[in-house]
Amino acid sequence: MSDNVITLDNIGQKLRTWNPMTKSQLFAIVDMGSNGIRFSITSLAQPTTRLLLPVYAFRAGISLYGVLDSNDNLFPEETINEVVEVLSRFKQTSIQFGVPDDQFMVFGTQAMRSADNADAMLAAIQQRTKGITVSILHPLVETLLGAVMGCRSGLVNADGGALFLDMGGGSVQMTWMDTRQEDYAIISASKGVSLECGAVKVMEMLDSPFKEDLLEELNDGMLSAYDKLCGHFPDLKAIRDAYEDGDENAKFNIYMCGGGFRGYGSMLMHNDKASPYPIASTNAYTAPGELFKDVKRMARVNEEYGGRIFGMSKRRRYQFPAITAVVEAFINAVPNIRQASFSGGSNRQGALMMMLPAQSRESNPLDVLAPFHQDERATFDAVSELLQDALPSQVDFSETPTIFTAGLQDLFVQEIWGRGGFDKYANAAFALNNAVQRDPDAPGLTHFGRALLALTGSARWDGHLGPMDAKLFKSLTCIVRNHSKDATLWAVYIGAVAYVVATILPALPMSADEVKNAIRITSDIKVGEDKKHTVVLTIGVTPSDNTKGINLEELAGYIEKVARRRGRKNSKFAISAEINLLS
Structure with a gap:
């Protein structure tokens, strides 16, 4: 052999x-x-x-x-x-x-x-x-193709480092990966660890008369594996040391693939605040660290819930005690988890990634999802920059994601001038549903990214949502708020500003200069005596035949209304918008 x-x-x-x-x-x-x-x-x-x-x-x-x-x-x-x-x-x-x-x-x-x-x-x-x-x-090759490149296949990158795990029936692979490093794939695989604690293997432990001793060995093995990884990867050790010294912000992200871990992801989705959960795939789902670590609750739901849980077969439900035993051992060893993301990647996708040249392998999959003709690039960049002018420089968006920080601006800008001949109510619903359903399991397009696109795209149209779509909007809002309480406001705010841009420029601009000459946007933050933060948005519009008959006050009011009704809840920001004709 x-x-x-x-x-x-x-x-x-x-x-x-x-x-x-x-x-x-x-x-x-x-x-x-x-x-x-x-x-x-x-x-x-x-x-x-x-x-x-x-x-x-x-x-x-x-x-x-x-x-x-x-x-x-x-x-x-x-x-x-x-x-x-x-x-x-x-x-x-x-x-x-x-x-x-x-x-x-x-x-x-x-x-x-x-x-x-x-x-x-x-x-x-x-x-x-x-x-x-x-x-x-x-x-080690199974670590390379599964935990490393299988997970990697679904990501834009893992810059800064994250812990990657793969759980099959017989074993669990675990390693640290930072895609900024040269030869990161081989380095991560060669220094990874493999533990014989897959779902089937651990079920044998749970049925053994020596169950307690075997579970103690499982916990010791997981802790030993984590110690070994910290010895191989200084960045990981530095985070662990800082956390053990009392720095509660010393956390990192984890990425999990393999059937066992995806089963745990399905259970997390079932218990997510976004209920019913709006996206029909565990792939690219992200759970906050606190939800991920609520293992006992997940185990209890598996025992007590008699209905069907999406993504959980009868076999996976049967094996769930083994999965939770592994997850609990992992959490005991690694408590400082910021968030956990799940990948549909496997040895198959990992092998294909390893066959590709570095240039293709490291390319951004979101660029492939939003292709432009070369002569359109400057125009779409100008639109993107114009929308970003609506974001006040005083706000730190590194902690509050938008379509721009998430790298989704091209996907959104492409849609601004689409479907202009259809009813605005239908368009608002279409934008919401299309973001959820488009390009199933596409690399780089996470559940959070889909939710951001949905909220932003829906707000681009001055249309109300029907009862079913209103429920979908609420669930998608929960996904966004899991990451940041202010992110929903910024999503609908950007969409509303895009509505104004498309009203002033009803057809796709032919050049970047057409965009720059037609509209100018500035934004600022005003802090009131009550410590409330008001975004002061000023849009200047060049008079033209396109602006004749447009009620600029109503346009500004739309931005304020959308932000207030769809995004204001729990946000510290309010929006004040003004649109004027440039002299």
Whole structure:
């Protein structure tokens, strides 16, 4: 089996390098996980290469690790037959899609590494599927492809560093990653840790007569793993030391992937303040640290709630005590969690990321979602800069996110002049729903980002929301307020200012100069005797045929009304707007 093992030393030879000139850009990958086998076909065609666009996917509920436990660490013939059949079927599917043989890959993980008759499984697959070979991932490579690059595939970046974890059926991988570092992927993987505490493995512990001793070993192992990571990564150690010295702000973000952790994410979504939760995917969901650490509540809900929990299969509900045991051990070792984000990435996405050249791998996926013609760039930049002029310089927006700090300005500006011929009420609803539903699971487009886009985009239209959309707006507002109590105000405020811009310039401007010559915006903060902060917004409009008959006072009133009705709650800011004709 040693010839089939992918290590950090040989991964460059084992994984083919992506060639943009290859006729077929479809890649089929099988991840033989310990708790299930996942199959996917992905397109790396340009210009959407970085998005890893899914073409086809399914999951076979074959628990390889589970059958080892009940069969003396051997794969029974029945399981081998099941695996051969499902691989044969997927191979035929990939042929029908047009995937070349050399772009078909199969990866084995913890169960394949530990089974006493793994060679028999490998031989049966190769002989009975007309040549399919399985590559066994070394634990550090599983860290690289799963916890590191699998999670990384869904992010713009992880600048500043974060802790990354992957939980399968047999093991948990954990490491620290800072995407500012050169060769961060290999460094993070080589210094990562792997613990044999996957969901199936821990269920065995919970059923053991030595349960308490085994759980104590789990806690000790997690603490030891964290100590080891702190020894490898000085930035992580510095944060831990500061926290232990009393700095309550010394916290960091964590990113989690793998079926076990995604199950925990589904339970967090079920208990989120945004209820009912408006986005139908755990991928790119973020939970505040306090909610993430409320493990006992999550365990209680799993036991007591008799209804269906979105994203939780019967098997995942059954395994949830094992998942919470791992999460609790992790929190005991790592209490200073700012927020936890969940990723749909896996070994499959991680492998594709490693095949890409650095320029493609490190590119911003949001740029791909908002493509511009080169001659439009200057105009859209001018509009973006104009909207940013409405944000007072006295406000620190590093702690209060907007579409600009979140890197979503291009996605928003693109939509300002769209759908101008449709009813404003329909447009307000469309903007709200489109932000939630567009580009499912697109890298870089988080739940929080979608909520920001939805609130900002809806406010761009002077339209009321119907009862169902009002509920959606309320849920999306909760997501935004989880990050900052003022973020909702700034979202609807920017949208309202965009409404004014589109009223003065009803057609998409043809040049940056047209934008700059038509409208000027200034903003300031005025602090009253009651310590209330008022944003003083002044918009100057150049007189033209476009401005004739427009009630500028009503336009200014719209900005104030939207901010007051949709964003003022719990915010320390009020809005005062004035629109004048420039002389």
